[in-house]
Amino acid sequence: MRQILAVICLVLSSFVAAEPIKVVASFSILGNLVQEVGGDRVQVMTLVGPGEDAHVWQAKPADLKKLSGASLFFVNGLGFEGWLKRVEQAAAYKGKVITVTKGIKPLTLKEEGHHDHDGHDHGKTDPHAWHDPRAVLVMVDNISAALQAADPTGAEQYRKNAAAFKAKISQLDTQTAAAFAAIPGANRKVVTSHDALGYLGARYQIQLFPLQGISTEAEPSAKEMAALIREIRKSKIKAVFAENISNPKLIDQIARETSAKVGPPIYSDALDTKAPANTWIGMFTHNTQAILAALK
Missing domain, CATH: 3.40.50.1980 (Nitrogenase molybdenum iron protein domain)
Incomplete structure (x- = not known):
């Protein structure tokens, strides 16, 4: 009887949806990339929302609350989030920080004299890697690896989501390259x-x-x-x-x-x-x- 009950419980548990992992992305573009890979297994919240400027953004209490309750914090890095450490400390964030540009060789800005505006000094590094589809492929891989590590049960789903998304990105890149080459x-x-x-x-x-x-x-x-x-x-x-x-x-x-x-x-x-x-x-x-x- 115990064995039968155990089997029944196992079957029933497979129908119970797992609680989505709460993750935070530093800005809206990154939030979408995380959502594409995570699908319905993650609850993605962003700090700098659509239409907002990360260069002048300042955290509100609601933003700190989002971060404090998250398991993973996805950031761009390369100096883009000049407020990063300050916000982590204010939120007392204890989770893992994933820098999605890891492995990407950044571009160097040509002009000199980049100014520091309230902590937004990027130095000579260009942080806007998401405008190159090839860099986005690396970012997607980093996101997928982090989600798999945090949620091994969903690893196969994350791999499938990432592969499907990367196929779309690569196709779009190929088409775009051909269009610009014609000019x-x-x-x-x-x-x-x-x-x-x-x-x-x-x-x-x-x-x-x-x-x-x-x-x-x-x-x-x-x-x-x-x-x-x-x-x-x-x-x-x-x-x-x-x-x-x-x-x-x-x-x-x-x-x-x-x-x-x-x-x-x-x-x-x-x-x-x-x-x-x-x-x-x-x-x-x-x-x-x-x-x-x-x-x-």
Whole structure:
């Protein structure tokens, strides 16, 4: 009888859904990557939400509560979250911190003099690796490994989710590379509102002219603006793009003083609350299609 009851309990337990693992991602783009891999086995919460700027973000009590109750904390690293240690300490976080960019060779920023704005000094390292699909494949692997270690019962599901997601990313990368390759290299020049698309530019050989540096708080001087306007006229750059977390006034000024057209908003450091840019795939597709349309 005991054996029969044990078998019955085992069968019944297989139908009881496991409690989702509570995890926190530092910002919205990373939160989507974690959700894609974790599926319904994880409850993903983000600190810097859709449409919010991680460069100027400050934690609220609700954010600290999210983190204090989480098992895993997924962060980008590479200096992106300048507030990271301060928030961990304030939340008394005792769980594991997973840096998803581990194994990625970061790009080095060309310009000198990166300013420290309330702890947001990135030095010479460009943290925006999520704009290169090849880097995202590494990030997905790191996320999958961390979830498997934390939840061995769901390991096979995490592997399957990661494999399916990576297949979509690779296909999208192949299609995008072919589309940019069809445009002459001399025409692949774009002005953006801040220096966040370096990985995208490096992947598809796009020459980028950012108005601001790595921080969205530092605005260009009048001398720098004048030099950029001269370069746009000289190089006949066709398009300028503001980002969803940036003030578009500088982009509008450039458009008025040159023949460049203002393209649709580019999503750089944050997702949107609605489609198409409410997922990484949607964001990447929107950004690349907008740039391709402008360059053509």
